Amino acid sequence: MSLLAVERLNKAFGGVVAAHDVSFAVERGEMLALIGPNGAGKSTVFNMIGGQLPPDRGAVLLEDKAITLASPQERFRQGIGRTFQIAQAFHSMTVCENVQMALISHHRESRAIWTEARQHHRRDALDLLSQVGMAEAADRSCSVLAYGDVKRVELAIALAGEPKLLLMDEPTAGMAFRERAALMDLTHSIARTRRIGILFTEHDMDVVFGHASRILVLLRGEIIAAGSPAEIRENAQVRQAYLGNAPALTGAP
Template identity: 75%
Template sequence: MTLLSVQGLHKSFGGVVAARDVAFTVERGEMLAIIGPNGAGKSTVFNMVGGQLRPDQGRVLLDGQDITAASPQKRFRRGVGRTFQVAQTFLSMSAAENVQMALISCHRNSNGLWTPARERHRDKALELLSQVGMAEAADAPCSSLAYGDVKRVELAIALAGQPKLLLMDEPTAGMAPRERAALMDLTASIAASQGIGVLFTEHDMDVVFGHAARVLVLLRGQIIAAGTPDEIRQNEQVRCAYLGDEHALEPPTGVSSA
């Protein structure tokens, strides 16, 4: 069964159409990138899949179950993990404590227990940090870590919920080129070994073409191309969209940018 099925998503803000009839799938272990010029609707589509936005029309199915109306918290507990463009960690807490907080939330045992929080799920937190190459920094506060390392801790936090699907919003933003490749290599390895589907947005085309199995291209809220990285590289309409030559494009009538 397909892991993620996005069916006919539509979203408008006032008179501006941000997404129109967006449909795609993500399989287990697959890395799918969504790209497009600024204002193409990437964030809108991404946030409808993540639950931050409700679509006006369409459905989001995870493992065949309709999660369109589910909150981000409910999606997390159903197997949807997420990382953010700006890493979301508690800077005053250690790397291990950050992961432990995610594990406590996942297990719903934040209240009514006498055991101090710093002792709960520590072994599992260390295991997750080891997966992302951060075991040696487990007790270091996140405020003392390099940004690339904080992004790795955030990945461990996302993995705490044992996700089936991992959403990554601009995962390499703010990172040096070598760090970008290392993070995405790590993500690809984990996704393949654990059968996790990965949906990510990204502006760095080296990251996209080097790691995505398939690429979706949005323009003015609608998918204009989908295929392998090689197919997308050779697509004339995609090249025109990124060059900004709108006269060479034939976008759908009535679709506005957002």
């Protein structure tokens, strides 16, 4: 049984087909990259899996349970976490308070927001921050952090929901080269240790080929290739889609 199964998803906007019969699976502990040129349909597919868009046809299953029509909130409660292209954090709060708020939400303790919440789940929050290398910044305001550090905090926030599956939309966008490699190394380690499935979109081919277990390639709403980084690098149809008649797709070996 796959962790996530996507079965023949279809989505059109007027006469524009954004996804056509898209099917694939994500396994536990796997990092699966979803790539394609601009306008290929990546965001549409990603948002149908996350619950932001309903498909016209098809199904999304988490551990064989249909979640096709579930809201993003329901998917979160069933074990789907998400990070965004533009990092999401409360800049008026400290690093630790951001993660504590996520833990309060995960445990459905909304009443704690109206009381003194500063000590709720602080120890658990510090543990999560330690896992992403941000424990020393726990009491700093998110507003003063470097962007790469905010991305790490966002990852801790996502992990607070104890996800089985983590959706990462352009996780390294806006980050310096070294920050990108460090974040994806960390994500890969967490996925392997926790057996979390990771589905991510990314434009940086070094990130994709350096960290993905498998790669899916979308073009005009259809999957044109799926395989290991080595298989995708040598795929003639993929090279054509990305680089015309270039001899090979670039990316880390």
